[in-house]
Amino acid sequence: MNWKNNITKLLDVEYPIIQAPMFGVTTPAMVAAATNADCLGTLALGDLPAEKCIEHIRATKQLTKNNFAVNIFVNDIPELTDALREKYTETKDFIENIAREHHLDVHLPSIEEIQINSYHDQIDALIAEKCRFVSFTFGNLDEPSIYKLKNNGTLLLGTCTSVTEAVILEKSGVDIVCVQGLEAGGHRGSFSSDDIPAIGGLSLLPQVYDSVNIPIIYVGGIYNAKTLLATQLLGAQGFQLGSLLLGSSESALEQFEKQRLRDVDETAIALTKSFSGRYARGIKNVFTNLVDEGHILPYPYQNKLTGELRRVAKANNNSQFVSIWTGQSNNGYSGKSTAEIIKKLITEVENLYSIKEDRK
Template sequence: MERKDNFIRRQLSTKSRLVQAPMLGVTTPEMVAAANDAGALGSLALGDLAPATCEQLIRATKKLTERPFAVNLFSHHIPLLTGDLRIQYNRTKDFLERLAAEQQLEVVFPEADDLQFTDYRDQLDVIIEEGCRLLSVTFGCLDPVSIDRLKDEGVVLMGTCTSVEEALHLQRIGMDIIIVQGIEAGGHRGSFLGGRYPQIGGLSLLSQVRDHVDTPLIYAGGVYGGRTAKAAHLLGADAVQVGSMLLCSRESALLPFEKEQLRRTKETDVVLTDTFTGRPARGLRNAFVDLLQDSGYVLPYPYQNKLTQPLRQIAKLQQNAGLINIWRGQSSPQFSEASTKEILLGLSADIDSFPTNENQ
């Protein structure tokens, strides 16, 4: 097998130096393969999906592309549901039941004792068995035993940071690549240290992380064209990761009404909210956000996520945009419906059209 450091260098020196962002609920095997076809690095989002589902998705992706792709999962800590948190869970469930009844939606919310979670270590078994060569994680870092195990298997490890402190931590525990996520980014904050959610803008964060670590960096947040990608390269990114640009692409799993909603929104309707999942995420403000913000009915992640999930699933079936989460970042791309390959090749050409000389 090719040496790991050569492999990393080659992955990050693809002509475009682009990474297709893993986006749970949006990314499909077809999107990952199309990104690979464009010369970018495709990333398959596995979030907290059950190991059997992870296996199916990885196998489906392998059928569509021969090139390596990254898999991505949530490596978070799950607080115990006891004491006050359990009382709060039941109060929030009652509140959501009343909301569903008012909206005439028949929703069965899970009882606290019926909740099921995926341990990321079980997902790792599948990732290793399937021979995945790159793994990115968000919401946390991996435990030392898993890191050793993955390193022994030659898997390239990528962790997400939202502060310099988190970047230093990821470097210290031996991550091969650090994904630097600016506050502009669509979707969840990948933060994991100190129980806080840093809100540092990409310009400040990327430049300062570059000053402090020598690990290869991928920048994520607000990249929507050649100029923004080039700016990230100048600030020290070895590659850039794009998510929002691909939300309406042909291979996106979003439904037509969600794509329409994305196109209609004004930039001022894009907010950071923890109301859907209990972890701040950037997306469209709607009736649900307005109702729950500051309501006292927001549980910590992943409980809010598990509790609101059945409501969101039914609202989605009914095309009710007021009750579902639609994530997107601060930059407003064209939300093109072209293929992922075309969008990424276009971005690549746009990057090339900017002068490479930093003084120009």
């Protein structure tokens, strides 16, 4: 199989395989492992303040000489109104109560104590650190940011979950579109946090292919050779892996979280807004079952509010109050290294491809 295509050229890699950004899971070691396996690693920076972004980027540079991508969240931030302040306090009390009822004594931050960062603060840090590839999710970068990054020679990878979003990304000058199917683990990369397009990858990918002229990376549900090659047939030139790497030795998940992933079946995986205020796919638990729509603040407020709960639950090995994100393809969550998992996939693809070639 010839892996060379537009994506390998643009990303300067041997294989058009991308380790997905997974905030809270991706580590510098995972990114380095992916890039050292001649694929593209992606460092998830979420909404971290600029100085933290620099720290993580430098830690990754210590582990690899190869280029890697960085990923940021570019969502709008809802205005902090009196009504929102009031709802924040009510939700804080509600969540503290349910946590206490389940023997978790947490003190969540007041609205004055949380720090909301805008992605604009991150852009200069990424330019200063000479990040060659910037991927983003939860919307589109604004015009000045696109101009600034492209003027510095940065290649932009934007996430879409609908044809409309893909077309907007292309028109604004984004170089590569990352098509995220509904089956993907973690947060939906949709532009809106409420009315999300709920389109499966099998439907979305070929429609985006027919609607844009920039190269496409597909993400969502790729976990073996057949799923990878299926997305190639539908128009993908790049293949991004998320959940397949959750159990890897470089993943930041705790052992109890990796075990939980291996223990649950398909009926335990669902979309929920309860932890962050944006839809994300992961394992249902006591928290997702108890937090109803009336106690969910808009993103990023819910996310900031529940951060301390998740931290305490994690420290207590309590799987009922942490967010364990994962996609719909149960891949067994191998505990091997990122490089071994990726290399095994490459070999499987090459074997399957040569079988297909032989049958022609």
